[in-house]
Amino acid sequence: MIKGILFDKDGTLFDFNATWGAFTETLLLSEVGGDLARVQQLADRLGYDLANKVFFPGSIVIAETVEVVAGHILPLLPETDKASLIGRMNGLAAQVPQIEAAPLVPFVGGLKARGLRIGVCTNDAEAPARSHLGRAGVEEAFDFIAGYDSGHGAKPAPGPLLAFARAVDLDPAHCIMVGDSLHDLHAGRAAGMRPVGVLTGPAGAEELGTVAEVVLDSIADLTDWVDEQNA
Template sequence: MSVVRGALFDKDGTLFDFAATWEAWAAVFLEGLTSDAHGAAELGKVIGFDYAQRRFQPDSVVIAGTPWEIAETLLPHMPGHSVTSLLDFLNEEAEQAPQVEAVPLVPFLSSLRQNGLRLGVATNDAEAPARTHLARAGVTGFFDFIAGFDSGHGGKPAPGQLLAFAEAVDLPVEQIVMVGDSTHDLQAGRAAGMRCVGVLTGLAERDVLAPHADAVFDDISALPAWIAAQGR
């Protein structure tokens, strides 16, 4: 097996803890779309979010879907809105979401760069809020490539973003690992011909990710040792 020279990360649930970041944000987002808690709770059901418990369902469209897919899901329940207006509101609100790092990202990413890895982010979020979140964490400069679903490469589980990363850093796909918290991430990695690592800082359980991954870890802190063991 060849060495790993590049690592491509999902953002939400991988670099940032999904539940800690987005479950509190979702309640505020839904309240912004409606006039009362009852309306927010009803809209929550539409997108797989328990408003009372502040918890996403495992099959929620928010977990692995794109903002466009979330807007399309909400549209039938939002008279007077368009997909575009909902998407604009969603992206504006998402930029304000306080991100909770899955591990301290600056030392983690610095170590990978010092070991010569090329790094990227492939998210089903829009690119603009993704860049805002990475900038707030002070880690944008560690990445050679950042793409959202709207960056021209499509969204996961299709492999477009992943293949674009491989081309951008001039690495064969066999030397890249895709790291993510959802089956969308890992299916995209497999479709691109990359190795895949799952992490449990999203909402998917180990037994859901394991069939699609070369390894599954509690969080990304275990990744450097796994990479070092490849190609020996």
């Protein structure tokens, strides 16, 4: 019986490339003062295709924390320090318009109407995550929201997933972890949750299918699948 659903944010609740493609280019341009050669170096470092404004599968940006991503490009930005870079990244990220993978207000409302406990576990920072969910009109509907900096650790470690289960008083075996990356799915397995993949991030069905119990096109298909499992 599925009683709780924990969602990744980027690539799951929100379409990854549609949301973060333009942001990444803007960030890189701002960091190097419009120097296109350096922008290309940074894009290559991040696994970002500037021409098509999409992330390559395996890009470090897909599943890692902002601290890891900042540390990855810091050697190419000798004029700054890590703390300042992270601050600018979080500040910009909080303002990015999020492209919903499915209309979130009715989707989340449908889950709550079924009596399900729901949460968000992201490797983004908590403050930008709450900002994004708030602007989508669904922040208050979630029983639990955690970022990498919320004190529970970061995926693929199971800490934040187990924190969700404790917060909503559920056995992890009665919960599913829904995400678009192997980090999400491995975390789900490690926490004893059922992992569900979605294709609204850069990873394909074949990759996600190596870990996921099921791979759906998007969260739009999740409610029917949960109903089938609980029938």
